[in-house]
Amino acid sequence: MKMTFRHYGNDDPIKLKYIKQIPGVTGVMCMMNEFEAGEIWDKETFQKYVNEVHAAGLECEIIESINVHEDIKMGLPTRDKYIENYKQSLRNVAECGVKTVIYNFMPVFDWVKTELKHGLPDGSNTLAFDQKMVEGLTPRDMVDGILKGAGDFQLPGWEPERLELLEEVLEKYKDIDEKKLRENYKYFLEAIIPICEDLGIKMAVHPDDPAWPIFDIPRITSTVEDLEKIVNLVDSPSNTLCLCTGSLGSRKENDIPAILYDFAKRGKIGAVHARNIKFTGDRKFYEAAHKSDYGSLDMYEIMKSLKDAGFDGYIRPDHGRMIWGEEGRAGYGLYDRALGVTYLNGLLEAIEKDEDRYDSKKKY
Numbered sequence: 001m002k003m004t005f006r007h008y009g010n011d012d013p014i015k016l017k018y019i020k021q022i023p024g025v026t027g028v029m030c031m032m033n034e035f036e037a038g039e040i041w042d043k044e045t046f047q048k049y050v051n052e053v054h055a056a057g058l059e060c061e062i063i064e065s066i067n068v069h070e071d072i073k074m075g076l077p078t079r080d081k082y083i084e085n086y087k088q089s090l091r092n093v094a095e096c097g098v099k100t101v102i103y104n105f106m107p108v109f110d111w112v113k114t115e116l117k118h119g120l121p122d123g124s125n126t127l128a129f130d131q132k133m134v135e136g137l138t139p140r141d142m143v144d145g146i147l148k149g150a151g152d153f154q155l156p157g158w159e160p161e162r163l164e165l166l167e168e169v170l171e172k173y174k175d176i177d178e179k180k181l182r183e184n185y186k187y188f189l190e191a192i193i194p195i196c197e198d199l200g201i202k203m204a205v206h207p208d209d210p211a212w213p214i215f216d217i218p219r220i221t222s223t224v225e226d227l228e229k230i231v232n233l234v235d236s237p238s239n240t241l242c243l244c245t246g247s248l249g250s251r252k253e254n255d256i257p258a259i260l261y262d263f264a265k266r267g268k269i270g271a272v273h274a275r276n277i278k279f280t281g282d283r284k285f286y287e288a289a290h291k292s293d294y295g296s297l298d299m300y301e302i303m304k305s306l307k308d309a310g311f312d313g314y315i316r317p318d319h320g321r322m323i324w325g326e327e328g329r330a331g332y333g334l335y336d337r338a339l340g341v342t343y344l345n346g347l348l349e350a351i352e353k354d355e356d357r358y359d360s361k362k363k364y
């Protein structure tokens, strides 16, 4: 398992050398804001960044994400042009050493939260979601509310060029149900997966966040049945999942350790985002500290299931709270995520050593 840390490329106030100082981190999961959805990831620009990552003593083998253009999701005639661009981006990043690409196939919105600075009793703040706060709002109200809370930081998946066309895009989705969206998804995967196989790249799709439809827009990455359908759309070692525990786990019936074990065992997990969330009501939760008893997910079981399934891919802590007075991009401060790394690595060391100890019957 390779422990990594999300980095926003040239746009990130968190320096690569600080990431290198977190014990046990071997590389970054990088997100580049330079490239809009549908645009080719320019090799020279990306290679320059990769060189900086290497100079900091870190690896850059996984990126999140090469965004999928809305026309591909909607199945418009223009999609073929964007799919060709996508293929070229894959070739370019592969030449720079990328082995896994996280992406999502969520219409219109990436992740959705109703509060970016939800205060916790210890004085920290975190991202939170409450379905009741979304009901009665128009999509535009919700977007404006979230962007206001984001301050100067652009949120991933909330690119201004996408949001400008919000109403227009929503209108077009009125004729697209889950079945149609899945057909469009299959068309995309059938086009790119053979290229990925040649390049030795794994595609890893991120689940819906939260894992149910918002504003009646179809969502097809929310349940275990959805995930099964996805890995069967194109059966290939390059067609995998990025299992984000906090996103998929927002749907209470999703048994995350069982899902992780099952898909990892079959080689269908390309990456893991490890995040804990705390339920505070029906379809209401906040993103908690990683430690199991601070949230509703059992992080020990999550790490154990990965270890037992022989998962050897990339993992990172996910969103952190804002602690110690830090101000930054919502969910992506340095301190709490660094604590998350250390906690996850601690769990892993204990799990691994416990197995050795059991095998050798060693006491002290």
Ligand SMILES: [Mn+2]
Pocket (backbone or CB within 6 Å): 206, 244, 247, 273, 318
């Ligand atoms: Mn995630």
